[in-house]
Amino acid sequence: MSEASPVKAYALHLGVVGLLFVLSFLLPEYYHGLLARIMVLAVFAMGYNMLFGYVGLLSLGHAMFFAAGLYGAGLAVIQLGWSVPAAFAAGLACGVVVSLVIGLLALRTTGVAFMIVTMMFAQVFYLLILYFATWTGGDQGMVVPQPARVLSFGATSLELTNPTVRYMTALALFSIVLLVTLAIVRSRYGRVLVAIRENEERTKMLGYDTFSNKLAAVVISGIICAASGAAYALLFGYVGSSFASVQYSILPLLWVLLGGAATTLGPLIGTLFMYYVIDITSGYTSAYLLIVGIALILLVLFFPKGILGSIRQRWLGWLP
Amino acid sequence: MMPLLTTKGLSRDFGGLRAVDSVDFSLMPGEIRAVIGPNGAGKTTFVSLVSGRIQPSSGMIVFDGTDITTQPACVRVRRGIAYTFQITSVFANLSAYDNVALPVQRTLSDGRSKGAVRAGVMSALERTGLADRAHMPAGQLSYGHQRLLEVAMGLALKPRLLILDEPTQGLADSEIDNFISLVRDIAKNATVLLIEHNMPVVMQLADRITVFNAGKILAEGTPEAIRDNAAVQEAYLGTAP
Amino acid sequence: MHFGPHLLLAALEGLVTSAVLALTALGLSLVFGVMRVVNVAHGEFFMLGAVLAWAITTAIGGHPALGFLAALVIAPLIVGAIALVAERLVLRRLNYNPEATIVATIGMLYIIQQLALTFYGPEARPVEPPFSYRILLPWFGYSGYKLSVIAASALLLTATWLVLTRTRIGLVMRATQYDSETAQAFGIPVGRVYGGVFALGAMLAAIAAVLIVPISQAHYLMGQDPLLLSFIVVIIGGLGSLRGTVVAAVLIGLSDGIISMFFSPTLAKIIATLLVAMVLVFRPQGLFGTRSR
Numbered sequence A: 001m002s003e004a005s006p007v008k009a010y011a012l013h014l015g016v017v018g019l020l021f022v023l024s025f026l027l028p029e030y031y032h033g034l035l036a037r038i039m040v041l042a043v044f045a046m047g048y049n050m051l052f053g054y055v056g057l058l059s060l061g062h063a064m065f066f067a068a069g070l071y072g073a074g075l076a077v078i079q080l081g082w083s084v085p086a087a088f089a090a091g092l093a094c095g096v097v098v099s100l101v102i103g104l105l106a107l108r109t110t111g112v113a114f115m116i117v118t119m120m121f122a123q124v125f126y127l128l129i130l131y132f133a134t135w136t137g138g139d140q141g142m143v144v145p146q147p148a149r150v151l152s153f154g155a156t157s158l159e160l161t162n163p164t165v166r167y168m169t170a171l172a173l174f175s176i177v178l179l180v181t182l183a184i185v186r187s188r189y190g191r192v193l194v195a196i197r198e199n200e201e202r203t204k205m206l207g208y209d210t211f212s213n214k215l216a217a218v219v220i221s222g223i224i225c226a227a228s229g230a231a232y233a234l235l236f237g238y239v240g241s242s243f244a245s246v247q248y249s250i251l252p253l254l255w256v257l258l259g260g261a262a263t264t265l266g267p268l269i270g271t272l273f274m275y276y277v278i279d280i281t282s283g284y285t286s287a288y289l290l291i292v293g294i295a296l297i298l299l300v301l302f303f304p305k306g307i308l309g310s311i312r313q314r315w316l317g318w319l320p
Numbered sequence B: 001m002m003p004l005l006t007t008k009g010l011s012r013d014f015g016g017l018r019a020v021d022s023v024d025f026s027l028m029p030g031e032i033r034a035v036i037g038p039n040g041a042g043k044t045t046f047v048s049l050v051s052g053r054i055q056p057s058s059g060m061i062v063f064d065g066t067d068i069t070t071q072p073a074c075v076r077v078r079r080g081i082a083y084t085f086q087i088t089s090v091f092a093n094l095s096a097y098d099n100v101a102l103p104v105q106r107t108l109s110d111g112r113s114k115g116a117v118r119a120g121v122m123s124a125l126e127r128t129g130l131a132d133r134a135h136m137p138a139g140q141l142s143y144g145h146q147r148l149l150e151v152a153m154g155l156a157l158k159p160r161l162l163i164l165d166e167p168t169q170g171l172a173d174s175e176i177d178n179f180i181s182l183v184r185d186i187a188k189n190a191t192v193l194l195i196e197h198n199m200p201v202v203m204q205l206a207d208r209i210t211v212f213n214a215g216k217i218l219a220e221g222t223p224e225a226i227r228d229n230a231a232v233q234e235a236y237l238g239t240a241p
Numbered sequence C: 001m002h003f004g005p006h007l008l009l010a011a012l013e014g015l016v017t018s019a020v021l022a023l024t025a026l027g028l029s030l031v032f033g034v035m036r037v038v039n040v041a042h043g044e045f046f047m048l049g050a051v052l053a054w055a056i057t058t059a060i061g062g063h064p065a066l067g068f069l070a071a072l073v074i075a076p077l078i079v080g081a082i083a084l085v086a087e088r089l090v091l092r093r094l095n096y097n098p099e100a101t102i103v104a105t106i107g108m109l110y111i112i113q114q115l116a117l118t119f120y121g122p123e124a125r126p127v128e129p130p131f132s133y134r135i136l137l138p139w140f141g142y143s144g145y146k147l148s149v150i151a152a153s154a155l156l157l158t159a160t161w162l163v164l165t166r167t168r169i170g171l172v173m174r175a176t177q178y179d180s181e182t183a184q185a186f187g188i189p190v191g192r193v194y195g196g197v198f199a200l201g202a203m204l205a206a207i208a209a210v211l212i213v214p215i216s217q218a219h220y221l222m223g224q225d226p227l228l229l230s231f232i233v234v235i236i237g238g239l240g241s242l243r244g245t246v247v248a249a250v251l252i253g254l255s256d257g258i259i260s261m262f263f264s265p266t267l268a269k270i271i272a273t274l275l276v277a278m279v280l281v282f283r284p285q286g287l288f289g290t291r292s293r
Helices: A006-026 A029-054 A063-078 A084-106 A111-131 A163-186 A188-198 A200-204 A210-236 A247-259 A266-281 A288-302 A306-314 B043-051 B073-079 B096-107 B114-127 B143-156 B173-186 B199-205 B223-227 B230-237 C003-035 C042-060 C064-094 C098-120 C144-166 C168-178 C180-185 C190-212 C224-237 C242-262 C265-282
Strands: A150-153 A156-159 B005-014 B017-027 B032-036 B058-063 B081-084 B161-165 B191-195 B208-213 B216-221 C134-136 C141-143
Touching: A006 A029, A006 A163, A029 A163, A029 A188, A029 A210, A029 A247, A029 A266, A063 A084, A063 A111, A063 A210, A063 A247, A084 A111, A084 A150, A084 A210, A084 C265, A111 A247, A111 C098, A111 C224, A111 C265, A163 A188, A163 A210, A188 A200, A188 A210, A188 B096, A200 A210, A200 B073, A247 A266, A247 A288, A247 A306, A247 C098, A266 A288, A266 A306, A288 C064, A288 C098, B005 B043, B017 B043, B017 B058, B017 B216, B032 B043, B032 B199, B043 B073, B043 B081, B043 B161, B043 B191, B073 B081, B081 B143, B096 B114, B096 B143, B114 B143, B143 B161, B143 B173, B173 B191, B173 B199, B191 B199, B199 B223, B208 B223, B208 B230, B216 B223, B216 B230, C003 C042, C003 C144, C003 C168, C003 C190, C003 C224, C003 C242, C042 C064, C042 C098, C042 C190, C042 C224, C064 C098, C064 C190, C134 C144, C141 C144, C144 C168, C144 C190, C144 C242, C168 C180, C168 C190, C180 C190, C190 C224, C224 C242, C224 C265, C242 C265
Parallel strands: B032 B191, B032 B208, B081 B161, B161 B191
Antiparallel strands: A150 A156, B005 B017, B005 B058, B208 B216, C134 C141
């Protein structure tokens, strides 16, 4: 897997990035905005996939990592008046702290207990946001004011509210995370993560401290999800508690399952596909949770490997 | 010469059962030592205690002059104790290459170079005769080849003490002959502790033999001395000769 | 009102919560204990019970007691049937794999919730209690119906305990829980036991919901809190232990009633959830359970 065809893999990923770049100039306004949002959320899914796909740890609490970035960046701008880069960094820092603490605690458990514990910590995080409504805006959420959403480089400044700037910023973040993920997966560290997923006991007996490796993976996953949350706050200007709810822990799981766990491009495909399905069906019904529910059941029943996972199994063995 | 491994009063209880009962054991560097005994004698529990897979109830383990009793398994592996599993537990979904790359990349000190990993992996696969199957998923290898892959993973750790838990179980006779020469080859630069039921293999390989019975060491000595030991015969056959 | 009577009132309210919680949590605990399935949709079976109770009492009309009794029998049966179908169609095909079943029951949660919203609507609707007798205590009057909920729950719990410990069905269930492969080898129809247990678990939740619905109204989102509280009870009580479940339910119900009378309910939930997560991290066998095999 990791020895074969590095050129092919990097070419494919750069091709996807190039295609997304070109699409910016071709898409009509509505889809242009939607795709920017999907790219940011696909980063969330990639962060989730890092832990679920490659280490085999199924978390039901990743909304708290996304929300850590969302609120870290949002509060820094709204309450402290920080600039956009500083607020983004604050979001990442919150992600590191939250994922480190949660990792240290939750990794003491395995399997089903890990799922429940992460779900409960996320629930605590969500309730804390509601409890401290004075600062967080409670269940109303907060709007990041438009004048604050500007990137300044000396004399020039880029307004993140401008659709093209927003699209390109989202694409930049997406591309960086995609290539970093690819590099991690193909590295020696990635090989160790997969080994832990396949057989943790055996990996220990090869001299690996599996706890530290898993903890590092939780933190990497937490940073990526926080980056997505921080970008969401700064690009789309809304910080709300619903992003910390259980539903936003389930959605990345759904996107990854759909696109294909442990594939680098699966998260993008899953997010894209799910949005597309919801977009089509919203013409007929407002019951989008029904579709989420049915999709989850059909996926675990018939396509546990997801779209790209099945393609890799049947045709393209080299797919990372 | 100082022993490579010693245990003092090493015991392990499972509920009411004392699987290993105050064992005093020592192993000299460069030796091939076989551990034999009837089923349930505590052999696998004993090597599991040495490798750190399970914790002792009491007693002490010293490896190369250091007390390792409380160290976790992964630290012991880094100190040079490698364990190959009795029940084959290779990473079935990874290629044979990746299986061996895992131990190789950890023992490399020069960090980055991909070439060094590749060289290390291929040398371990060649020594075990698996080089032409490097890219097959380990789960699709034949049972005998999986056992060899298990040994290749142990080898790749560059151990000072290699523990082999029933390595010839389920192998064909022709495979066993290759295996014996492989272990002799390994023993040139490592100490080998071997649990084995196949007596001809034990007699050919071992410098010394330790016999376990009911969690205790019943006898210890050269293959010839063990063969002629009355107590050993009784433990195995249930009758005095 | 003085502190003493205030506390008594809080304790009574807490006991009502405990009574309903014990039944709901017992359902979750049985399903996990026997099948090793974490049923995230359990709260939705509870909600279905309440919504069906409203539908049945509305359809029947007449004296409230009549509709209520009908609901107490029919609603759990319908919910049990739905659970059985879900078990056959989904869980069994997943071979009861713990992680896949969690994802699947999350799917069920969304489907049931959305269907309830579509067909029942977003309103909270009341069900009239079967009788409205008030017991007069020296300090305040208290609803006789609420006391009867406590009694009914105690009765049902005792009955379940008797079934589990004294009957062949209970023996079969315990054998399956202990070692399903051996049970299969001894001719126990493990598949049917699993189906029955899943349905029974859902029915217990539905009965609990029918009992509580005259006190708190039926609403399509009402399954969330019982799910969380049941998780807490099952984890603290030790998974699969009936006695632990009841003790934990009383403990949680009472402290929930008393804490939320003196603190903000959000803060109470934060503390409770955090404590339970810590119990799972540091003492996974529960506070009352013993480490399993």
